Amino acid sequence: MIDTVIVSGGMIQKDFALDFIKKIEKEKKGEKLLLLAADRGLDFFRETGLTPDIADGDFDSLSKEGKAYLESLSGTEIVKLNPEKDDTDTQSTLDLAIEKGAKNILILGATGGRLDHFIGNMGLLQYGRKKGVHVILADAQNYICFVENGHIIRKDTQFGKYVSFFAAGETVEGLTLKGFKYPLDHYCLTPDNCGFTVSNEIQEKQAQVLYEKGCLLMIMSRDLK
Numbered sequence: 602m603i604d605t606v607i608v609s610g611g612m613i614q615k616d617f618a619l620d621f622i623k624k625i626e627k628e629k630k631g632e633k634l635l636l637l638a639a640d641r642g643l644d645f646f647r648e649t650g651l652t653p654d655i656a657d658g659d660f661d662s663l664s665k666e667g668k669a670y671l672e673s674l675s676g677t678e679i680v681k682l683n684p685e686k687d688d689t690d691t692q693s694t695l696d697l698a699i700e701k702g703a704k705n706i707l708i709l710g711a712t713g714g715r716l717d718h719f720i721g722n723m724g725l726l727q728y729g730r731k732k733g734v735h736v737i738l739a740d741a742q743n744y745i746c747f748v749e750n751g752h753i754i755r756k757d758t759q760f761g762k763y764v765s766f767f768a769a770g771e772t773v774e775g776l777t778l779k780g781f782k783y784p785l786d787h788y789c790l791t792p793d794n795c796g797f798t799v800s801n802e803i804q805e806k807q808a809q810v811l812y813e814k815g816c817l818l819m820i821m822s823r824d825l826k
Contacts (some may be wrong), residue, residue, distance in 0.1 A: 603737070605703035607666025608636060608653075609691045609722070610662070612713035618742040619649050621709070637698055640690035642710050643667055645805045651675050655701075657694040687722055695729065695736070705735045712740045726818070727769070744821040752810040752819075761823030764808075766790065766798040770813060775813030780805035790815075 610620065622808060626634050638646055640658025645651075647670040657680040660671060671679070682693055690808050691711060698706055708731065711722040718805040722738060726747055729736030744760035747769065754764065766776070773790040782802040810817070 602628065603705045603707045603772060604629075604632075604635060605637065605698050605701075605706045606641055607637045607640045607694050607698060607706060607708045608642035608645045609694075609710035610644075610658075611710045611718060611722075612740075613642075613645055613710035613713075613743040615645065615649060617649070618645065618709045621707075621739065622651070625707070626774055635698065635701060635703060637694050639694035641667070642684065643671060645710065648671075651726055655680065655694075655697060657697050658682055658690040671794075689718070692720060692725060692728065695725055699729075699732055703734060705737075707737045707739060710809065711738045711740060712743065713744075727816070730816075742822055742825055746819060748810055748817055748819045750810075750812050751809055754803060754810070755807045756805065756820075759803060760821040763800045763822045764803060765800055765820045766810075767795065767820070768792045768816040769818040771815050773812050773815030773817050775811070776817070777811040778808065779811070780808030787813075789816075 604779040606622055616687060636651065636653045636764065638656040640660060641662055643653065643656055644654050644667050652674070654717065655678045656671060656674065659682045660668065663671065680697060682690070691708065695706065708722065708725065712719055726736050726738070730747055735746065769791045770792060772792070776785055776788045776790045778785040778801065780803060782804045
């Protein structure tokens with residue numbers, strides 16, 4: 602279960618993000634959900650009425666209103682960074698979340714907009730994996746993460762209609778998909794095979810993902826009406 606949400610400063614659909622956070626809080630049934638703002642992600646909190654537990658960044662790109670909001674926060678831990686640094690604000694905030702004990706981390710506002718930032722944020726999935734934590738990127742259309750051998754997806758709680766799989770940097774050996782419209786049995790998925798496992802659908806009450814070796818990227822997605 603997600604225990605931490607980071608709101609980054611990229612493009613964000615406020616209604617979706619707010620509803621998603623509220624859904625997670627409901628599922629946690631009173632357990633604390635840690636909320637972090639990564640630099641301009643602070644604007645999301647200012648505009649929605651939520652209060653971050655931690656605000657992290659150099660804050661040099663905040664608007665006048667954003668800076669005033671930052672100064673008004675009394676119960677929020679403020680971590681101010683040097684603008685000249687070797688990582689992004691989002692990666693810095695991810696490191697901070699890991700230091701606070703986060704294990705399952707959702708990042709909002711990390712997709713769309715500048716492609717270089719998006720590719721950098723995709724790298725956080727692997728970065729988190731090496732740190733021993735599970736990182737998810739999500740927006741109104743996509744839910745992106747790595748999945749381990751034996752992963753189960755319930756049809757009634759899946760994100761969107763479509764489920765796609767990709768080999769992340771290395772061949773995924775023995776890929777088996779059960780409960781899907783297009784099942785697989787011990788398939789060898791290579792990084793350059795970029796179309797064979799796109800837009801699958803869950804056909805049974807739950808689906809299972811099995812593989813023997815590699816790093817498997819899953820994207821659950823949906824079309825916007």
